[in-house]
Amino acid sequence: MKKEAALKQIANRLRHHVLHMTTRAGSGHPTTCLSSAELMACLFFSEMKYNVNNPQDLANDEFVLSKGHAAPILWAAYTEAGIVPFQDLSKFRTFSSSLEGHPTPRMPWVKVATGSLGQGLSAGIGMAIAQRLHNSPARTFVLMGDGECAEGSVWEAASLAQKQQLSNLVAIIDVNRLGQSGESLHGKHADVWKKKFESFGWNTLVVDGHHVPSILAAFKHFQTLKCPSVLIAKTIKGRGVSFLEDKEGWHGKALSPVELIDALRELGSIPSVDAKKLVQHPKKSIKQTASWITVPQIHYKLGEQVATREAYGSMLAKLGKYSRIVVLDGDVKNSTFAEKFKAIYPRRFVDSFIAEQNMVGMAMGLAAKGLIPFASTFAAFLTRAHDQLRMAAISRLNLKCVGSHAGVSIGEDGPSQMGLEDIALFRSLPESVVLYPCDAVSAENCTALLAQSKGVGYLRTTRPKTSVIYKSTDSFNIGGSKLLVRGKDVLIIAAGITVHESLKAAQLLKQKGISASVLDAYSIKPLDAKTIRAQAKGKQVIVMEDHYAQGGLGEAVASLGIPITHLCVKEIPRSGKADVLLAYYKIDADAICKAVKLN
């Protein structure tokens, strides 16, 4: 049998699986799978090379199903490839199965969870950059829907893929015209997508997405080109079943058992072709290596004035000796001090321009390939990538974010530049680590701790210079804290910039005969609950933070069941000098003194 005919048959096998799975589950998105059946068959059984025995083989081509609701056809393709046992398909969407409603890395061939649309291309760029850094000949393929191409993150990614000249990246748009609740942005006009991608500097080809020879020819053509390529495939949603084809009202709906019978009759009997024999393998495996990261030496003098953001840059540059460290920036590298890394390791530095969604999305892809990405920008602007961060957490990716210019202490630039909700954002990500150091020594340590730890981690840094209060040999750990002053009446819990105000306050209170403890809660998540509980006993507990009241350090302490006096930013702040703002919003030493309740 000719390859084209076999692929056509595999496409129909995929259709059979998809309809069975979704009807059995009683939910799911069959019609969007049917439109991509030939594309999936051509990708998995002709164009892509992968070692079926090892999803971590760096020689593997990568595949990202950006249109994550088409999960059934992904699971079906892995079954045809011999990776997922056939009987597992019937467990689709059940609690015990790793074949979830939308792809997650519970299934090990999925490296990045999808289902929040428009994120896959960014992840694919990260993977393609990782493949280049690993000197692998492998490529990355991203299957998108036309609906999700309305997402801006797609165009951030399109810009960057061109800028990075990623010839090892191929996107495929399944232009099936219909979104969930109506026609997509350009309906059947596939040519508009072609024009758009062309203007963004991509190679483009429009093909009939159900015509196997055209798809194969397009992929072959792309292999010879230098820029990233996109295949714009004109397809029909529900293809193969007359009562589903190009019909509204069928998105995200499984067929009833009776409808299934009708549909399967139209598709004909399931073709008997052994797809496994068509799987293309890479010529040679490439192993991942990962050396243990030790904390590089740190040198500061007590009392030295250094901004924690600058210390972050210094440690980043030191960590650069580990080839897994990659750094991403959103055109603020001279403010976050990530430029220190770029100066030494330009090849592992990705200038992401002002496009935070794609910056974090690329970091997802880099992390998925075993690298340790640090993505830094102003804390406030990480809110732009909240959805990507959410998906990174669900994916359990090893991704580090660093937000500088946190809080009102940035001063004159005003509220748009002040990160005041970033702790709330990062604390709410499942399994995340949140660190907020107050001086250069702890900032360098926290940076190294993030590099060593697993999962999504966040480091919050401060704009103004602060005094070094720790010895260069002091040790820090995730879940730790430092009791800086021991007192018996009041416990002041602070982090970052407010630690310094707390130390001043303890001095002032001492003069009034009040004995205050000061605790540096640099590990905001996990919090050092044991120490805080022990130290809080019998004392008034004051938590002071340069953050809004909700979701920050204060609520973290309160959630331990400890009543607190909460000093934080309680209104929309404005421009002004840093010290004026700290005083006005009552997060300075004076505010602490006034907050102490005398018995």
Next chain:
Amino acid sequence: MKKEAALKQIANRLRHHVLHMTTRAGSGHPTTCLSSAELMACLFFSEMKYNVNNPQDLANDEFVLSKGHAAPILWAAYTEAGIVPFQDLSKFRTFSSSLEGHPTPRMPWVKVATGSLGQGLSAGIGMAIAQRLHNSPARTFVLMGDGECAEGSVWEAASLAQKQQLSNLVAIIDVNRLGQSGESLHGKHADVWKKKFESFGWNTLVVDGHHVPSILAAFKHFQTLKCPSVLIAKTIKGRGVSFLEDKEGWHGKALSPVELIDALRELGSIPSVDAKKLVQHPKKSIKQTASWITVPQIHYKLGEQVATREAYGSMLAKLGKYSRIVVLDGDVKNSTFAEKFKAIYPRRFVDSFIAEQNMVGMAMGLAAKGLIPFASTFAAFLTRAHDQLRMAAISRLNLKCVGSHAGVSIGEDGPSQMGLEDIALFRSLPESVVLYPCDAVSAENCTALLAQSKGVGYLRTTRPKTSVIYKSTDSFNIGGSKLLVRGKDVLIIAAGITVHESLKAAQLLKQKGISASVLDAYSIKPLDAKTIRAQAKGKQVIVMEDHYAQGGLGEAVASLGIPITHLCVKEIPRSGKADVLLAYYKIDADAICKAVKLN
């Protein structure tokens, strides 16, 4: 004097002001102002029409400074127009001044805060749509930088402006080549921006952005066209001062007093032209009218099964009789039930496709023009617009968001579709209101309460149907709660889906001889602290929510100083049936019973 010559002189007056202001403040972004001086002069003193006595006049053309760091030249332009007193410029960036480092609506001509880049075009679209809805001949102008055009939100906006055929929208890109830390995406190649916008269906013209006659001619040409138009202006950052022109290292840096003297010498003496005389006024004022919104009647039977998301759609359709209500959707209107509004009021319904940033950005612009936008999508996908929501809160805009499909109770679709951090997100927005109703009656009431209230509001709705537990005549209020069951041993605080599990638990506990109170905390922010404190006395307090532990209802209660037993989603969830998930993640009736500590 000819108009062109006068405008050239005004541009130089603006340059003088900007350099003075920033040096006096000791910070700010002078060079990005200098590149846009001629553009600003042509806009404010030739092309735009506005009533200097009333920023709220609906006949006014609107201006959005998307490149918010160029605030000094905005304040300078308003001074030249006679709106801001000259002496106020010297207070720029000081605490008492409304002339902040980046524009905020503290200065009443600014309707939307900018400074987080790439958001202005979306806001501008919202304003242009509002102008159309108001039957005003006015137009909206948005000045962007080339750097921020890397943001995906710009391309979401570009797509939608074309789809909406907004001939009353004009964008201007100040292509000054340099970003903060290096060259922007396309450097001096203004033609690439032209190609990109053309492929997105816009009218485009490339001009020398320092040549007044070319700018004026381009604006005149745009007046005759049907689609949105973009002027791509080739400029020089720092234009007019040789040691600043096209130089790296000058972004966000004020000149020293000595440098200022040199710069002013180059600019020459300040031209004496009375710009006020050139301000163009609208032919006829248009007043805003705003009728008070009363709660429409609600009809449900006790015990009826209705999803709160559907009740939201029903109330939205009823509220449609108020012409200020506008609804935006991100291609899920059949899931959020916003389609009920579209069916009756299609003109006030904005299909935003799958582009949540632009959806919320447009809502900002609509709210800024006195309308009341409701933007609804899945709760999880509102994280995509976190930065826009942050800016909306800073702008104190009257913007309502509705997130459906909250929590693990959505079932099989899996974690990517589950909103589990949305309460944390919306609680952390300053001055926000967060409502989470448990049945159709409270959901309709909460929808109406949001329409009546000021500021950023959030309504959280649930996917599955739930029993109607309230009488149609029951009343609800922001900051309220409902004590559903009175008991003496335990207080169960819940909201949304968990209220129903709490009621079941109270029954089960009763059988065991434990007397439990159940409180429906439908107003999560502001929380009914008084009632909760009173009811909590002497009882074990259990808070149960379909949300992650951080930033939600539990921490809100804990922050009142009340120790709680917290039942919530504590790990990354997975696909499965809703009841299986509620049980597995321990947020069901059974979990409450197990959490009760027997004394």
